[in-house]
Structure formats: structure tokens, C-alpha cells
Amino acid sequence: MPYSGRMxxxxxxxxxxxxxxxxxxxxxxxxxxxxxxxxxFGSNFVSPGQQWDPGLSLFGEELAPRLDVDGxxxxxxxxxxxxxxxxxxxxxxxxxxxxxxxxxxxxxYWLWRPFEYGAREPTYFHFGNDHGWTKRFSETPQAxxxxxxxxxxxxPNDRVPLDFTLAIGRIPLFLHNGLWFxxxxxxxxxxxxxxxxxxxxxxxxxxFLTLGEDQPGLNLNLANRREAEKRVMGFDMNGDWRNYFFxxxxxxxxxxxxxxxxxxxxxxxxxxxxxxxxxxxxxxVSLRAMGSxxxxxxxxxxxxxxxxxxxxxxxxxxxxxxxxxxxxxxxSVSGSPLSQxxxxxxxxxxxxxxxxxxxxxxxxxxxxxxxxxPRAPITYTPExxxxxxxxxxxxxxxxxxxxxxxxxxxxxxxxxxxSEMVRRGILYGALARLTLLGVRNENTHTAGxxxxxxxxxxxxxxx
Amino acid sequence: xxxxxxxxxxxxxxxxxxxSLLPAVATLIYGCGTTPGWTRLKPVETKPxxxxxxxxxxxxxCQTCHPKQYxxxxxxxxxxxQHSPVFxxxxxxxxxxxxxxxxxxxxxCHTPIxxxxxxxxxxxxxxxxxxxxxxxxxxxxxxxxxxxVESSGLLPVPIPGDPEPIxxxxxxxxxxxxxxxxxxxxxxxxxxxxxRSGLFESAQLCGSCHDVFSPDGFRIEEAYSEWKNGPxxxxxxxxxxxxxGPEPGKPxxxxxxxxxxxxxxxxxxxxxxxxxxxxxxxxxDYSLIPEYGKNALGLGNKQFAALTEHLKQERETLLRNxxxxxxxxxxxxxxxxxxxxxxxxxxxGAGHNFPTGFASERQVWLEVVVSDASGRQVxxxxxxxxYADLRDWESEAVQAGEIPVDWNLTNLEAAFVLxxxxxxxxxxxxxxxxxxxxxxxxxxxxxxxxxxxxxxAGRIFKEGIPPLQTRTADYEVKVPVDAxxxxxxxxxxxxxxxxxxxxxxxxxxxxxDQLQIIDLATLKSEVAIAK
Numbered sequence: 001m002p003y004s005g006r007m008x009x010x011x012x013x014x015x016x017x018x019x020x021x022x023x024x025x026x027x028x029x030x031x032x033x034x035x036x037x038x039x040x041f042g043s044n045f046v047s048p049g050q051q052w053d054p055g056l057s058l059f060g061e062e063l064a065p066r067l068d069v070d071g072x073x074x075x076x077x078x079x080x081x082x083x084x085x086x087x088x089x090x091x092x093x094x095x096x097x098x099x100x101x102x103x104x105x106x107x108x109y110w111l112w113r114p115f116e117y118g119a120r121e122p123t124y125f126h127f128g129n130d131h132g133w134t135k136r137f138s139e140t141p142q143a144x145x146x147x148x149x150x151x152x153x154x155x156p157n158d159r160v161p162l163d164f165t166l167a168i169g170r171i172p173l174f175l176h177n178g179l180w181f182x183x184x185x186x187x188x189x190x191x192x193x194x195x196x197x198x199x200x201x202x203x204x205x206x207x208f209l210t211l212g213e214d215q216p217g218l219n220l221n222l223a224n225r226r227e228a229e230k231r232v233m234g235f236d237m238n239g240d241w242r243n244y245f246f247x248x249x250x251x252x253x254x255x256x257x258x259x260x261x262x263x264x265x266x267x268x269x270x271x272x273x274x275x276x277x278x279x280x281x282x283x284x285v286s287l288r289a290m291g292s293x294x295x296x297x298x299x300x301x302x303x304x305x306x307x308x309x310x311x312x313x314x315x316x317x318x319x320x321x322x323x324x325x326x327x328x329x330x331x332s333v334s335g336s337p338l339s340q341x342x343x344x345x346x347x348x349x350x351x352x353x354x355x356x357x358x359x360x361x362x363x364x365x366x367x368x369x370x371x372x373x374p375r376a377p378i379t380y381t382p383e384x385x386x387x388x389x390x391x392x393x394x395x396x397x398x399x400x401x402x403x404x405x406x407x408x409x410x411x412x413x414x415x416x417x418x419s420e421m422v423r424r425g426i427l428y429g430a431l432a433r434l435t436l437l438g439v440r441n442e443n444t445h446t447a448g449x450x451x452x453x454x455x456x457x458x459x460x461x462x463x
Numbered sequence: 464x465x466x467x468x469x470x471x472x473x474x475x476x477x478x479x480x481x482x483s484l485l486p487a488v489a490t491l492i493y494g495c496g497t498t499p500g501w502t503r504l505k506p507v508e509t510k511p512x513x514x515x516x517x518x519x520x521x522x523x524x525c526q527t528c529h530p531k532q533y534x535x536x537x538x539x540x541x542x543x544x545q546h547s548p549v550f551x552x553x554x555x556x557x558x559x560x561x562x563x564x565x566x567x568x569x570x571x572c573h574t575p576i577x578x579x580x581x582x583x584x585x586x587x588x589x590x591x592x593x594x595x596x597x598x599x600x601x602x603x604x605x606x607x608x609x610x611x612v613e614s615s616g617l618l619p620v621p622i623p624g625d626p627e628p629i630x631x632x633x634x635x636x637x638x639x640x641x642x643x644x645x646x647x648x649x650x651x652x653x654x655x656x657x658x659r660s661g662l663f664e665s666a667q668l669c670g671s672c673h674d675v676f677s678p679d680g681f682r683i684e685e686a687y688s689e690w691k692n693g694p695x696x697x698x699x700x701x702x703x704x705x706x707x708g709p710e711p712g713k714p715x716x717x718x719x720x721x722x723x724x725x726x727x728x729x730x731x732x733x734x735x736x737x738x739x740x741x742x743x744x745x746x747x748d749y750s751l752i753p754e755y756g757k758n759a760l761g762l763g764n765k766q767f768a769a770l771t772e773h774l775k776q777e778r779e780t781l782l783r784n785x786x787x788x789x790x791x792x793x794x795x796x797x798x799x800x801x802x803x804x805x806x807x808x809x810x811x812g813a814g815h816n817f818p819t820g821f822a823s824e825r826q827v828w829l830e831v832v833v834s835d836a837s838g839r840q841v842x843x844x845x846x847x848x849x850y851a852d853l854r855d856w857e858s859e860a861v862q863a864g865e866i867p868v869d870w871n872l873t874n875l876e877a878a879f880v881l882x883x884x885x886x887x888x889x890x891x892x893x894x895x896x897x898x899x900x901x902x903x904x905x906x907x908x909x910x911x912x913x914x915x916x917x918x919x920a921g922r923i924f925k926e927g928i929p930p931l932q933t934r935t936a937d938y939e940v941k942v943p944v945d946a947x948x949x950x951x952x953x954x955x956x957x958x959x960x961x962x963x964x965x966x967x968x969x970x971x972x973x974x975x976d977q978l979q980i981i982d983l984a985t986l987k988s989e990v991a992i993a994k
Contacts, residue, residue, distance in 0.1 A: 048580075050491070092870070097904075104611065109908075149613075159697055166914070191915065193913075204917075240924050245924060276888050278889050280856025285887060291552075367885065371884055428904075
């Protein structure tokens with residue numbers, strides 16, 4: 001009976017509630033919660049029970065309010081030699097997600113990461129001579145948006161399809177596998193799904209306008225602030241045709257910043273095209289091309305990416321290749337567009353880790369790896385990657401990575417039956433990940449050649 | 464990371480205060496752990512719930528006065544929904560692969576009264592109440608009067624112990640004002656309270672379940688949305704017009720129906736004949752349980768066989784009314800040359816995509832076979848492998864290299880497509896994505912998926928043909944130099960409910976033997992070979 005007597009098993013010492021003890025106590029307490037989103041108000045989230053009907057409507061839809069909280073706790077233990085400096089960190093992370101469901105289509109979503117200022121600015125413990133905690137706290141939400149279909153009531157008999165969706169607030173936007181846009185935007189999105197044109201039956205079109213963006217991991221100098229505060233408006237269209245999935249986007253940015261002092265013109269155009277073909281289970285190919293057009297030479301360039309994945313003998317091979325010109329830019333201010341392309345390119349939002357250059361511009365690179373036994377509770381992924389840097393400050397790289405991921409609940413209580421699932425109970429949601437990284441840098445300029453090494457253990461619990 | 468230009472709070476005191484409060488808040492929340500919100504998935508119960516006192520809850524209570532509607536419903540897919548072995552297997556599949564975090568999501572539509580009355584999704588069917596095992600019973604629909612369209616089944620229904628529910632339908636209750644003035648639109652005094660709801664003449668009632676969005680943002684089924692964005696909605700032709708009429712797949716107006724008694728005339732001799740709709744809700748699906756409904760209806764073998772045959776004909780009529788096929792072949796072709804066969808499929812009768820429904824479910828494909836006069840097959844597409852699967856990338860025989868993939872296959876089946884570990888995508892049995900997150904965890908969507916169309920973890924790939932649209936497929940056939948004329952061209956548009964590999968993946972592969980392939984259109988032609 002995994003759902004009974006939980007409190008008795010969880011002992012938290014809070015006699016001297018210093019900040020660290022309190023934090024650990026909070027995390028331990030949360031770890032004891034069942035592995036599912038928690039309903040604080042209204043009908044329970046995906047739970048048995050009657051639906052609450054307050055008898056009210058909002059924009060013609062029945063109001064069915066429900067407040068859920070979910071999130072994750074992550075502990076990252078990192079040992080590394082990066083840029084000839086050895087560091088050891090313990091970095092905790094708490095993500096709290098709150099979803100206020102209003103109607104079938106309308107909701108307000110809030111993501112709060114209290115113990116950090118933003119990406120690469122976490123609360124952490126640093127070992128060494130200057131050991132100690134760096135504590136950070138932010139009350140600013142990472143994401144906060146409303147989304148819904150507020151226009152349906154204008155055509156109550158459905159004669160006109162007014163199922164347009166409006167999303168407004170600080171919104172995560174992720175397009176073209178994060179290569180083109182991968183950030184939280186302040187603004188709104190207006191979209192329409194299920195558009196039927198000829199035999200295209202599944203076309204989604206979205207218009208978006210950003211009034212600014214989150215500033216992940218940026219050195220907030222004047223130029224970067226202007227980049228983050230520039231306005232971007234664009235379209236994204238995607239749909240299925242025959243065996244292909246296509247995604248086409250265009251955006252234009254203009255510099256609305258009132259910040260003085262820089263001559264750089266931020267008025268640019270951005271385009272992107274992605275085509276994906278799947279080949280059954282575990283296999284697929286995506287070809288992506290994108291470019292930016294700027295005034296003069298600043299910000300004008302192209303990126304091409306080929307992503308492939310294939311299941312072979314029960315294993316999962318992947319090979320991703322990319323190449324970009326020097327001035328290629330994304331409409332998003334995010335500095336890590338290649339983060340999805342390989343373990344070696346992964347942007348860790350808490351700490352800088354040994355990595356291949358994941359900004360893309362002026363480089364040609366590749367990541368090739370294999371996920372061994374991808375359906376098993378424990379997976380092993382070796383990866384090899386390289387990158388040739390064609391920019392003036394050339395830093396060619398080659399790297400190796402090895403990652404082990406363990407679904408702890410399945411490791412301790414194996415099996416896929418309902419009774420085993422119920423037995424796993426609150427343990428479900430626990431993930432351990434060990435990542436070993438090694439990167440050789442061959443720098444033709446000031447920094448010289450060097451090796452970067454890192455080992456990172458992550459303990460993650462979703463609730 | 465200098466943080467210039469950003470105002471930051473002093474971390475010390477604020478941090479300590481908030482961090483100190485967190486355990487208290489967490490404990491307070493946790494202290495509510497006995498509420499259902501915390502124990503979303505209860506352990507399997509060993510005893511059935513005590514049955515209710517509410518009379519009009521179980522569909523059998525409606526049978527006495529509405530025997531015709533009951534008989535139609537009892538063999539419909541609405542009655543079968545929670546009994547379906549494929550659904551049960553799929554539900555277990557996604558529950559176990561999501562650690563149970565998908566919860567009641569699937570059951571909420573398949574047994575609304577059961578889930579609403581507190582039954583766990585892990586409860587075995589033989590432990591469920593009678594009303595729960597009615598699946599989508601009479602009261603699941605006839606208690607509705609508010610517009611919960613696109614709610615994926617999240618709507619209130621009567622549950623055991625509730626006051627006797629008001630029963631809603633298309634006619635005015637005896638106590639209601641009848642603005643039409645026509646007495647046929649007003650009911651006589653009934654044993655239950657009756658009221659009219661306009662929902663029963665709209666698509667929105669059906670759209671409360673037949674537009675399915677998973678909590679994390681997958682658009683799993685969009686029959687209502689497809690209809691809403693198509694020409695039938697603009698003409699005011701709704702779901703009931705095609706699926707509850709005298710001829711499945713042909714829209715009808717209520718007033719075109721032959722009048723019939725909607726209650727047993729022997730019990731209510733004063734009730735006039737009215738327009739009675741067909742409660743078989745004819746769709747393309749059918750029971751894979753032999754003799755489903757036979758005992759409940761008290762039918763003998765012959766009667767049940769006749770009913771089964773009738774239902775099969777209704778189903779096939781619906782499907783054949785949905786599509787038309789045209790084939791264009793040359794009159795003559797030279798030996799050794801290439802011949803082009805052009806086949807067009809038109810969604811001529813379905814108000815939504817053809818096919819529509821749950822992804823990974825319905826297959827509609829073209830079989831094109833060309834043989835020469837000696838009987839030698841010179842071309843084939845849409846044929847089946849030794850496991851009865853199409854020769855696509857999911858075929859085990861293709862994967863094993865036994866046979867070549869059918870590159871020209873025209874298959875309108877939808878599919879779940881998941882974002883992979885590092886870029887690109889591939890198809891999958893369900894939406895639980897272990898490649899991206901080794902611990903798939905269903906929570907409310909973290910991005911605006913209604914706006915962006917799909918979550919980061921994947922999407923639904925759809926090939927269905929929109930209403931009144933035509934899709935054309937070209938087949939290039941290389942005519943052997945020694946082919947004996949004339950060439951015989953056979954084109955069939957074929958349908959079946961599931962691909963067999965899908966059933967095998969769910970662990971119910973033996974059910975594949977009961978799959979029926981229905982030929983919606985068969986066209987044959989001959990092509991002469993020029994010397």
C-alpha cells in the first residue's frame with residue numbers, strides 16, 4: 001500500500017531551521033509526496049471523482065477550475081576541469097509548476113524556479129579554498145502565461161471555426177528543435193490549428209510577437225540587453241503532407257530599445273525550414289535549414305542541420321551534422337541553439353560544463369552516438385563529437401561523452417504490470433544520470449590548447 | 464555573468480525566511496494527503512462498490528420503457544467502450560509506461576460514471592459497478608445540458624447517491640414551455656423529469672469526448688475539430704445527422720425520419736409517434752468480443768447472428784458512403800516501358816477527416832495489383848506481409864529484411880510521433896516518450912500546446928483526407944518485356960480497425976484473427992500490351 005503511512009517514514013530535522021537545513025527539509029518532504037501532480041483546488045487532476053461544476057462559463061466555455069502543482073527537484077554534483085581551472089559544485093534546483101485550469105481550453109500556467117536568478121546563475125555550493133554556498137533567490141516567474149480559445153462563443157453553433165488560440169504572457173517557445181527559437185518570450189501568440197487546405201489536413205499556423213525575451217546565461221552588457229529587448233514578430237506553420245512533417249517559419253526583428261550607445265542595427269529577417277520523415281519505430285530523418293538576413297554583414301548567415309536516428313538490433317543510433325556561416329543568428333536571443341543535437345552540445349542551465357561550442361555560427365560539427373538498450377530501466381549512451389571552428393578566434397574541438405541514465409523506480413521494482421506500477425508509487429519519478437565528458441580544444445589564438453574534463457551526477461525527482 | 468542591469472534582492476534574510484517556510488507549506492499540503500488529490504491512483508480494490516439508490520443511472524433502468532433504443536445502444540461502441548480488450552490493453556500499456564501518472568485520463572471517456580463515482584483506473588472490470596460497465600451509458604449523454612465541448616470527457620455525470628437526475632433530450636418536457644407549438648416536440652408526463660437541451664442537435668455534445676487532448680498537450684483525436692473546420696459545419700450538418708440516421712453516413716434531417724414510438728407503446732399508449740434516432744451510433748468499429756451484448760439482450764443464436772450481420776452491413780454502408788475512388792490507367796502500354804496508374808480517393812461522405820479517430824488505430828489503404836494474362840504478378844502495393852501487416856516500416860518482416868518496404872504505399876492511418884533523444888522523430892505505440900525523458904511523467908503541459916499545436920515530446924501525424932477533398936496517388940509500374948497481355952489492374956480501397964502489429968505491441972496479438980478487412984471500393988481494368 002504505497003500511499004499510506006508516508007509521513008511516518010519521512011523524518012526531517014528542523015530543530016535548527018537554518019537555510020540549508022530548511023531547504024534540505026523541504027526537499028526531503030517534497031520527495032515523500034506521491035509521484036503525480038498535486039491538486040490543491042477543484043476537481044482532481046486525472047483522478048477518480050466527480051467533476052466540479054460551479055455553473056459558470058468563461059468566454060462560452062463551462063468553467064471547471066482546478067489548481068495543480070507539480071515540478072521537479074534536481075541535485076547536480078559536478079567535478080570538472082574547465083578552462084584550466086578545477087571546480088567542484090553541488091547545485092540544487094527546484095522547479096515549481098502551477099497550472100490553473102479554467103475551462104477545457106483556457107488555463108493560466110506558472111513556472112517558478114525560486115533558487116536561481118536565471119540560467120547559469122543558480123544557488124550552489126563550491127568546494128575548494130573558497131568553499132561555501134552562493135545563495136540566490138528570485139520571486140520572478142520563469143514562465144507565466146494564459147492560453148485558451150476565447151473566441152468560440154462568437155459562433156455558438158460552430159458555423160464559423162473560431163477556434164483561434166491566444167497565449168499571452170511569458171511563454172516558452174521552442175521551434176525547429178530549438179535551433180531557431182528556444183527561449184521564454186514576453187508577448188503573445190495567436191494561432192489556429194486544424195486548418196484544411198486541399199489534402200493538407202493538419203496545418204497549424206502561429207503568429208507571435210515578442211516584446212522582449214528572457215536572458216539566459218547572458219553577460220548583460222549593453223549589446224546583449226539590446227538583443228534581449230529587441231522585438232520579434234513572426235509566423236510558424238507546420239503540418240503533415242504524405243509521409244513528411246514540415247515546419248516553415250519567418251520572423252523579423254526590430255530594435256525598439258531606447259538604450260543609447262551602440263551603432264549595431266538589430267533590424268533583421270529570419271527564416272527556417274524543417275522537413276522530417278519518420279521510418280517506423282525508432283528511425284527518422286530531419287533536414288533543417290535556416291538563415292538570417294541583416295543590414296550589411298551583421299547577422300546575415302545560414303545554418304543547415306541533418307538529424308538522423310535509426311534503430312539497429314534493438315539499439316538506437318543517432319548522428320547529427322551541422323554547418324553554419326559566421327554571422328548566422330537566431331531570432332531568439334538564446335545562446336545555445338544546438339543544445340538538442342548531442343550530449344556534448346547540451347547546455348546545462350545550472351553550471352557551465354565541458355561542451356562543444358553550441359552557438360553554431362561559424363562552425364561545422366557532428367555528434368554521433370548510440371543509446372544502448374533504450375527501453376531498459378538503465379540506458380548507456382556513448383557519444384563522439386567534433387567541431388571545426390571557422391571563426392577568427394578558431395577553437396577546433398573534439399569530444400567524448402558517456403551517459404548512464406537510470407529510472408530508479410524500475411531498477412528497484414522491475415516489471416511492467418499494474419501491480420508493480422502501484423507498488424512503485426512515490427518512487428516513480430526518480431532519475432539518476434551520470435555524465436562523463438571530455439573535450440579537447442585546439443585554439444589557434446590566445447587561449448591555447450587544452451583539455452576539459454567533467455563528471456556530473458544528477459539526481460532528479462519529478463512530482 | 465555579472466548581472467549588470469538587474470536588480471537583485473538581498474539573498475540572506477529572504478532566502479532564510481522562504482526556505483524556512485517551505486517545509487511548513489509542504490507539510491501542510493502533505494497533511495492533506497488523505498484527500499483524493501494525493502492518492503490519485505488507488506491500489507486495486509478487491510470489493511465492488513455498493514450499488515446506488517439512484518434509479519435512472521444504469522442503462523438497464525431505461526430498457527423497460529425504451530427497449531428499441533436500449534437494444535441499439537447495447538450493441539453499439541458506446542456500450543462496448545469499457546469492455547474493449549484493445550482499450551483495456553492500451554490503457555494498461557500507457558499507465559504502466561507513465562508510472563500511473565496518466566491516471567484516469569483514458570477511463571474518463573470510456574466509463575464516465577465509473578470514474579466519476581470514484582473507481583480507480585486500475586480496478587478490474589469484474590469489480591466495477593453495473594453503471595460503470597455500461598461504459599458510455601444512457602445517462603452519460605442524457606444528463607448533459609451544458610457545453611463541455613473539447614473537455615476530453617471532463618464533465619459531470621450522475622453518480623450513485625445523487626438525486627434522481629433530470630433527463631435531457633431533443634424534446635421539451637411536459638412541464639416546459641414548447642415554443643414550437645407542435646405537440647410532437649413535447650413529451651407526455653414521464654416517470655423521470657425531462658427537459659430539452661439543444662446539445663442533442665449539436666456536434667458539441669459529441670465533441671466533449673470525440674476531441675481528445677491529453678493533459679500534457681497531445682492532440683490524440685480531433686474528429687470534432689476536423690468537422691468544425693470543414694464544410695459540413697458551415698452547412699449545419701452535425702454528427703447526429705450521419706451517425707444516428709436511417710442510413711449510416713447519409714445526413715438526414717430529423718423531420719425526414721419515419722415516425723416511431725420512442726417509448727414502449729404498451730406502457731405508454733397515449734404517447735404519440737415521434738422522430739426516433741438510431742442509437743447504434745454507427746461508426747467503423749465493432750466488438751472483438753464474440754457475442755458481445757447477446758446475453759444482455761436475451762437473444763438466441765439465430766437472432767444474435769442476424770443482429771451481428773445487420774450491424775456489419777450498417778458499418779460497411781457507413782464506410783462505403785464515406786469515400787469514392789477513381790482509377791486512371793492507359794488503354795495500351797508497351798512491353799518494357801513504364802505504366803502510370805493514377806488513383807484518386809475522395810472523402811465524399813465524411814464530415815471529418817477520412818479516416819478519423821484515435822491515432823494508430825484505423826487503417827485505410829490502397830491495394831494496387833497488376834498481373835499479366837499468364838497470372839504472373841508484375842506489381843503490388845498495399846499487399847500484406849506474413850504477419851498480415853502492410854509492408855511499411857512497422858512491418859516485422861520488413862524490419863527483418865525478409866521483404867522490401869512498400870515505398871508506394873498509400874495508407875491514410877494516423878500515428879503517434881515522438882521527439883527522439885537527440886533531434887528528429889519516429890513513430891510510437893503511444894505518447895509516452897521514454898527516449899526523451901526516461902521517466903515519462905504526465906503533468907499539465909509546460910508550453911501552450913493549444914497554441915503551438917503539440918508538446919515538445921511529440922505530436923500526432925495525420926494523413927486523413929479532409930471532407931470533400933481528393934488525394935491522388937501515382938503508381939509507376941515497370942512492364943516486363945516478356946509480359947503477356949493484357950495486363951489486369953486491380954485496385955481496392957481497404958479498411959480495417961487496427962494494424963496487427965499494434966495489437967501485438969499491446970500484448971493482445973491473438974485478437975488480430977478477428978480483424979476484418981472491408982473493401983470500400985474495388986475497381987478492375989485491363990491494359991493491352993502493344994507489340
